[in-house]
Amino acid sequence: MDHIWRLKHFLAIAELGSVQAAARHLNISQPALSKSLRELEQHLGSALFERSSRGVTLTQAGQAFLARSREIELQWDGALFDLTATRDGARGNLRIGVGPTYEAAFMAQVLARLLREFPNLQISVRTGVGAIMLPALNTGEIGIYFGGLRSGTESLASEVREIPLYDQxxxxxxxxxxxxxxxxxxxxxxxxxxxxxxxxxxxxxxxxxxxxxxxxxxxxxxxxxxxxxxxxxxxxxxxxxxxxxxxxxxxxxxxxxxxxxxxxxxxxxxIATGISYRTSLAGTAPLKRMIAIVRDELGASGLGPDLVGGLHG
Structure with missing residues (x-):
């Protein structure tokens, strides 16, 4: 169990670029976070970061470990969603990306409804266009993206699936x-x-x-x-x-x-829009409900079929 938290600590440091910023984000003391990182590096037998006065940067070993860590975290949270869904409404961290149109038109209602059903979820939301969010989905920085689907010039990782919703x-x-x-x-x-x-x-x-x-x-x-x-x-x-x-x-x-x-x-x-997600989240209760809620909001609000030619997929 300790190792999953050390992995999450490592990911926070890698994403924020400093132990101090990560400690604030995780709401733990900086000495405790530094100790957790040392213990993880000792367990792996390799330094994950190079330290400097400006913060930390990933070593070559750290860069290799980063991609694995993101996938492990997604799988861990996916398992946690399912194991706790019937007991206490699903716990875990859900990282999602949202395109500008979905952000403005749909997502406030979607997230409010989702959290009424799963009040113990922790949701982190990043916003941006597909050119930014789809690469983040490929690397596991986020688990779900609501927005434009890939174009002919973009590629998706083998662990990513798409659900088309409407043509915008x-x-x-x-x-x-x-x-x-x-x-x-x-x-x-x-x-x-x-x-x-x-x-x-x-x-x-x-x-x-x-x-x-x-x-x-x-x-x-x-x-x-x-x-x-x-x-x-x-x-x-x-x-x-x-x-x-x-x-x-x-x-x-x-x-x-x-x-x-x-x-x-x-x-x-x-452009085609919809939901892109990591397969490690496929079948989890929060993802299934988000898909259903988005479809419902598209239909009920009139923002989908009345304006853009109908739902499909």
């Missing part, structure tokens, strides 16, 4: 009272003359917008704000006359009040 449309958006919103068709020339705000993490939208203007032979917009903040982007569109591109679920009245999609020929594209 993307639209060019203006304020609901913008003159462009009343037009039956909006050409690239009219869009080029306007100020734009772009979500910096949405590389696919950036590529599609650029292609739209290049195909029409009109210049790219001269005034562009690039931001990682969805809230700032929506405020600029609603109140300052900017244009942007958004996933269509964000135009649901609950989220996209004051916004309107524009009828732009040539800008009609979708």
């Amino acid at each position: 449309s993307n639209r060019i958006v203006a304020a609901a009272d913008d003159p462009l919103a009343a037009m039956a068709e909006v050409g690239a020339g009219a869009l080029s003359a306007r100020a734009w705000v772009q979500l910096s993490y949405d590389s696919l939208a950036l590529e599609r917008i650029e292609a739209l203007f290049q195909t029409a032979g009109v210049p790219l917009p001269r005034t562009v704000v690039s931001t990682h903040s969805l809230g700032l982007a929506l405020d600029l569109v609603r109140n300052k006359g900017f244009l942007t591109s958004l996933p269509e679920p964000l135009l649901h009245p609950r989220l996209g009040f004051g916004l309107a999609p524009l009828a732009v020929p040539g800008y009609d594209w979708r």
Whole structure:
């Protein structure tokens, strides 16, 4: 039993880059964490970190042990979920990744419902696009990812499976009272003359917008704000006359009040979205319930089938 906690201690140090930060995160004393690490290194017969005044870095042995440790932790927590599910509502640590659209549209409701059923779970949530989260899923840094499924240029580890949920449309958006919103068709020339705000993490939208203007032979917009903040982007569109591109679920009245999609020929594209997960969590009670709850929220909220063409998978 001691070794699983030493392994978790090792993972915290590796992820945070210092014993001090890991001790704060784990809510244990720094001397106790240092002792745990020494005992693990003695047991393995190898140094896992190089120490310096700036923190710690993994040795070659530590890098090799990191990948194994993440998979062991996932398997341990998966077993813990199942062994405790019927007794006290499932205990263990669940690390998930959430894409920006799922974060804004679905996940608050999903997590609230899940924790009502499994109040003893500890859930760690990371947010980001698939280009960041899928590699983290491959290495075991997270166990589940809700968001865009892999594209043709991305690969998944053999221990990862996918559940497609819906195809997500993307639209060019203006304020609901913008003159462009009343037009039956909006050409690239009219869009080029306007100020734009772009979500910096949405590389696919950036590529599609650029292609739209290049195909029409009109210049790219001269005034562009690039931001990682969805809230700032929506405020600029609603109140300052900017244009942007958004996933269509964000135009649901609950989220996209004051916004309107524009009828732009040539800008009609979708991406597949769903759930990607490590096989070590397959069949566990929390994962099964999260899948069911996400499907339920997609259907009940109208953010899924009403806007993006229906659920499948």
